[in-house]
Amino acid sequence: MIYSIGQLSKLAQCKIPTIRYYEEIGILDKATRSTGNQRQYTQAHCERLNLICHSRALGFSLKEIKQLIKLQNGQFDSGQKSHSIVQSHLTDVRNKIAKLKELELQLLTLVEQCHQSETSDCLCVSALK
Amino acid sequence: MIYSIGQLSKLAQCKIPTIRYYEEIGILDKATRSTGNQRQYTQAHCERLNLICHSRALGFSLKEIKQLIKLQNGQFDSGQKSHSIVQSHLTDVRNKIAKLKELELQLLTLVEQCHQSETSDCLCVSALK
DNA sequence: CTTGAACCTCTAGTTACTAGAGCTTGTAGA
DNA sequence: TCTACAAGCTCTAGTAACTAGAGGTTCAAG
Numbered sequence: 078m079i080y081s082i083g084q085l086s087k088l089a090q091c092k093i094p095t096i097r098y099y100e101e102i103g104i105l106d107k108a109t110r111s112t113g114n115q116r117q118y119t120q121a122h123c124e125r126l127n128l129i130c131h132s133r134a135l136g137f138s139l140k141e142i143k144q145l146i147k148l149q150n151g152q153f154d155s156g157q158k159s160h161s162i163v164q165s166h167l168t169d170v171r172n173k174i175a176k177l178k179e180l181e182l183q184l185l186t187l188v189e190q191c192h193q194s195e196t197s198d199c200l201c202v203s204a205l206k
Numbered sequence: 207m208i209y210s211i212g213q214l215s216k217l218a219q220c221k222i223p224t225i226r227y228y229e230e231i232g233i234l235d236k237a238t239r240s241t242g243n244q245r246q247y248t249q250a251h252c253e254r255l256n257l258i259c260h261s262r263a264l265g266f267s268l269k270e271i272k273q274l275i276k277l278q279n280g281q282f283d284s285g286q287k288s289h290s291i292v293q294s295h296l297t298d299v300r301n302k303i304a305k306l307k308e309l310e311l312q313l314l315t316l317v318e319q320c321h322q323s324e325t326s327d328c329l330c331v332s333a334l335k
Numbered sequence: 336c337t338t339g340a341a342c343c344t345c346t347a348g349t350t351a352c353t354a355g356a357g358c359t360t361g362t363a364g365a
Numbered sequence: 366t367c368t369a370c371a372a373g374c375t376c377t378a379g380t381a382a383c384t385a386g387a388g389g390t391t392c393a394a395g
Contacts, residue, residue, distance in 0.1 A: 083372060093373090094353060102351090113360045115373055131305050136265035139351075148316050159320050167313045174306045176260050177299050184296045187277050191288050212341060222342090223384060231382090242391045244342055268382075 080118040082108075089126040096126065104129060104143055135173065141166070209247040211237075218255040225255065233258060233272055264302065270295070 086093045099105040100116075105125055108116035125146070132142045144162055215222045228234040229245075234254055237245035254275070261271045273291055 081373075092353075095351085097375095098352065111360090111373095113373080115360070132309070133351090134265045135302055135305060135309070136263045148320075149312070163313055163316050163320060167310065167317075170306050170310045170313060173264055174303060174310070176264060177303045177306065180261070180264070181296065181299050181303070183278070184292055184299060187292050188296075190280065191277075191292060210342080221384075224382085226344095227383065240391090242342080244391070262382090 078120050080123065082116045082118065085118045085123060085126065088123050089130055091126055091130045099126070099129060102139070104139055104146070137169075207249050209252065211245045211247065214247045214252060214255065217252050218259055220255055220259045228255070228258060231268070233268055233275070266298075 080088065082093050082096055085091075086096060089096075096105065100107055106122065108118050108122065111117055128146070128149075129139075129142055132145070133139070137145075145166065148159060148163065209217065211222050211225055214220075215225060218225075225234065229236055235251065237247050237251065240246055257275070258268075258271055261274070262268070266274075274295065277288060277292065
């Protein structure tokens with residue numbers, strides 16, 4: 078299964094120039110090229126790109142994402158170093174989850190406020206059920 | 207309770223130039239100034255800054271954060287518009303939570319792999335208990 | 336008063352995209 | 366085969382969000 082950059086863009090919900098950028102900086106493996114010099118991506122590229130984009134949307138830097146990719150590829154440094162990297166990411170993830178749950182509660186509070194401020198016009202509460 | 211920019215920086219875990227940047231673009235209210243022209247921040251500033259920094263760390267853009275702040279200040283547009291903004295953010299938050307939980311699982315898998323690849327040197331498993 | 340830390344503004348650089356110009360390739364239809 | 370349009374290419378430069386450093390001022394402690 079071979080994808081053009083446009084197809085990959087749609088699959089991974091990631092803009093074409095961004096994909097080129099990721100390839101240029103090395104976080105996404107270089108694509109092979111057709112005889113017309115067009116990029117040819119594989120399913121593995123697609124999965125990698127999904128990981129990158131989701132992690133970016135969650136606030137991880139590209140540097141952090143690179144670390145994760147290395148670890149997922151089984152490229153472990155010394156046990157202690159990999160351990161501290163994984164541990165650090167895990168702590169970060171759990172902090173983000175906690176913070177997002179707080180934010181969720183705040184947004185639900187806003188729903189209530191929105192309902193109270195414009196009872197006749199606001200469909201917030203019914204829409205959330 | 208009045209804070210200098212350095213104090214606020216420590217409280218909110220946010221760099222001084224970033225605080226200045228946020229004030230300049232208007233996402234953080236302007237501080238009053240001392241007779242020596244130094245910024246004087248309040249507890250309210252501190253709470254606002256916490257919201258901004260946490261939201262940034264979670265991958266929200268400053269534009270999105272501005273929207274949230276407006277809503278929290280009770281500045282509602284028409285009911286339909288505020289509803290769709292809140293709904294959109296709530297959906298985003300829930301998606302991020304789901305994605306983070308996936309990532310957490312992946313990291314826990316990495317813990318196992320790390321353990322298997324370097325059993326004698328790796329303290330991952332015991333450290334997580 | 337002196338000294339060093341913390342503050343100020345301003346300029347410019349870094350990271351992470353994003354847009355557009357000008358060109359080539361691929362594909363569908365006539 | 367030709368034409369037209371969509372999708373691809375590289376390159377330059379701009380935007381968003383910080384970040385660093387220069388050169389100066391203010392503050393606080395000794």
